[in-house]
Amino acid sequence: METQKTGKVFLVGAGPGDPELITAKGMIRLNDCDAVVYDSLSSDRLLALAPENAEKIYVGKRAGHHSMKQEEINEILVRLGKEGKTVVRLKGGDPFVFGRGGEEIQALQAAAIPYETVPGVTSAVAVPEHVGIPVTHRAMSRSFHVMTGHTLANGETLPPDFPAFARLSGTLVFLMGLGNLHPIVEGLLAAGKPADLPAAVIENGTLPEERFVKGTLGTIEKLVKEAGIGTPAIIVAGETASLDMRGTICRPLDGIRVSVTGTESFSERLIRSLTALGARAENICRMGVRSFAGGAEMRRAYRNLSSYTWTVFTSANAVRLFFEGLLEAGLDYRSMGHLKLAAVGKGTAQELRRFGFLADYVPDRYQVEDLARGLGELADGRDRILIPRSAGGSRAMNEILENEGIPYDDVVLYDVKTEWRERKSLAEILRSSQYLTFASGSGVDAFFDGLTDIEQQALDQVRIVCIGDVTAKALKKHGRQADLVAANFSIPGMTAAIAQDAAERKN
Numbered sequence: 001m002e003t004q005k006t007g008k009v010f011l012v013g014a015g016p017g018d019p020e021l022i023t024a025k026g027m028i029r030l031n032d033c034d035a036v037v038y039d040s041l042s043s044d045r046l047l048a049l050a051p052e053n054a055e056k057i058y059v060g061k062r063a064g065h066h067s068m069k070q071e072e073i074n075e076i077l078v079r080l081g082k083e084g085k086t087v088v089r090l091k092g093g094d095p096f097v098f099g100r101g102g103e104e105i106q107a108l109q110a111a112a113i114p115y116e117t118v119p120g121v122t123s124a125v126a127v128p129e130h131v132g133i134p135v136t137h138r139a140m141s142r143s144f145h146v147m148t149g150h151t152l153a154n155g156e157t158l159p160p161d162f163p164a165f166a167r168l169s170g171t172l173v174f175l176m177g178l179g180n181l182h183p184i185v186e187g188l189l190a191a192g193k194p195a196d197l198p199a200a201v202i203e204n205g206t207l208p209e210e211r212f213v214k215g216t217l218g219t220i221e222k223l224v225k226e227a228g229i230g231t232p233a234i235i236v237a238g239e240t241a242s243l244d245m246r247g248t249i250c251r252p253l254d255g256i257r258v259s260v261t262g263t264e265s266f267s268e269r270l271i272r273s274l275t276a277l278g279a280r281a282e283n284i285c286r287m288g289v290r291s292f293a294g295g296a297e298m299r300r301a302y303r304n305l306s307s308y309t310w311t312v313f314t315s316a317n318a319v320r321l322f323f324e325g326l327l328e329a330g331l332d333y334r335s336m337g338h339l340k341l342a343a344v345g346k347g348t349a350q351e352l353r354r355f356g357f358l359a360d361y362v363p364d365r366y367q368v369e370d371l372a373r374g375l376g377e378l379a380d381g382r383d384r385i386l387i388p389r390s391a392g393g394s395r396a397m398n399e400i401l402e403n404e405g406i407p408y409d410d411v412v413l414y415d416v417k418t419e420w421r422e423r424k425s426l427a428e429i430l431r432s433s434q435y436l437t438f439a440s441g442s443g444v445d446a447f448f449d450g451l452t453d454i455e456q457q458a459l460d461q462v463r464i465v466c467i468g469d470v471t472a473k474a475l476k477k478h479g480r481q482a483d484l485v486a487a488n489f490s491i492p493g494m495t496a497a498i499a500q501d502a503a504e505r506k507n
């Protein structure tokens with residue numbers, strides 16, 4: 001009898017918000033899991049660290065919806081474990097700090113599912129720190145204390161130990177307390193804290209959306225109200241809340257917001273490169289590539305490889321998916337020996353090289369028309385060209401080849417589907433972004449397809465950055481001119497173009 005292997009569950013602290021504040025160990029666990037169970041306090045960008053085919057299960061609160069019951073989350077973890085999966089349960093901050101991690105572990109213990117915890121950077125310390133407040137400081141605050149403000153529900157009665165807590169001389173930190181700010185302030189004053197005791201409230205700490213107010217117990221409620229501070233927020237009360245130890249290093253893209261489109265792995269790399277320069281960058285529209293390499297059409301093409309003389313690649317994706325499919329079809333590179341290879345541009349040629357092939361032909365200008373014209377000169381009626389590419393590829397190639405009388409098979413190898421993040425607030429995000437980036441023509445098409453008028457208008461003030469000429473040309477079809485085209489078709493090229501433009505516009 002086959003015994004089913006049991007999986008394991010890692011409770012991983014995701015850190016306070018900034019995705020770079022996960023621990024190295026947490027990142028390693030994410031890199032190598034079958035499923036991620038996450039909620040609202042863990043960043044989208046962390047999900048990109050999990051393998052693309054890992055199951056991603058959201059168990060948090062969406063606006064207007066109730067969060068999933070803790071028991072249901074426990075059940076999901078136990079079920080995945082029983083299915084033999086390696087599961088990462090991502091939890092904001094540290095799993096055990098008001099995170100109900102303990103309850104999840106008790107459920108795993110009861111079901112005998114192996115588990116481990118990976119500590120995280122807790123928001124209780126990191127969020128005040130990010131706005132320049134150290135939780136302890138020599139001769140000023142010799143302890144810090146963390147309490148939930150949530151059990152103060154219904155406002156009226158403070159928990160029995162609140163007065164003792166309020167009398168502590170160290171820095172007092174309240175999580176989940178914003179809704180009870182009033183009773184908290186009153187309680188602190190009643191316990192003898194002076195009205196001029198420094199206090200701060202920080203929303204979305206360490207994230208690009210971070211906002212905060214600093215004042216005193218006497219002023220903090222008014223400041224919070226005026227600024228419209230919302231959740232998630234942390235309340236700090238204590239002498240150190242008057243300090244300002246915020247970092248002073250300036251970066252070229254400080255204060256710049258960039259909306260990024262592209263595949264998950266591309267976007268992740270571009271965002272990392274932009275945030276390193278201080279930008280607030282986020283993916284607004286993810287392009288998912290769906291391969292049809294195992295479909296009937298491609299199977300036929302692989303079987304008949306010997307009947308072709310050329311294979312033409314119009315994107316790096318096509319190269320990668322073509323070779324992956326080749327092996328899946330039970331063939332290897334020896335079946336390619338007789339073929340000449342054409343690539344639309346440098347990136348595509350480089351991808352071919354990664355697979356161990358040199359392109360026989362790359363046009364001078366990286367455009368599908370130039371590629372087709374070049375082929376028109378290199379090939380003739382006795383050739384047969386295989387074009388494995390994305391659905392909806394440019395017809396210009398087909399027309400040119402037909403005019404030249406060169407036989408070809410244009411086979412759909414993959415398509416690109418878009419996945420919007422926060423489609424509801426897209427117009428708003430675009431309006432507050434200085435730049436919007438595109439990394440492929442199919443990405444441009446996918447983005448503009450189905451854009452509403454309001455979203456279209458929101459594009460007016462944003463500067464559009466294209467990775468190369470082909471992408472810029474696709475943009476033109478949608479009535480927009482690229483404001484910037486990277487001099488170098490790459491992530492560093494795009495980053496440099498934005499940094500240079502931002503510097504010029506600052507002056």
Ligand code: SAH
Nearest residue numbers: 017093094097099122123175176204205233
């Ligand atoms: N385990 C988490 C805390 C979970 S309780 C940790 O260790 O950080 C959730 C509360 O944490 C929120 O209500 C809020 O008070 C606080 N919090 C978490 N992330 C925050 C952030 N980025 N900014 C402000 N408060 C945050």
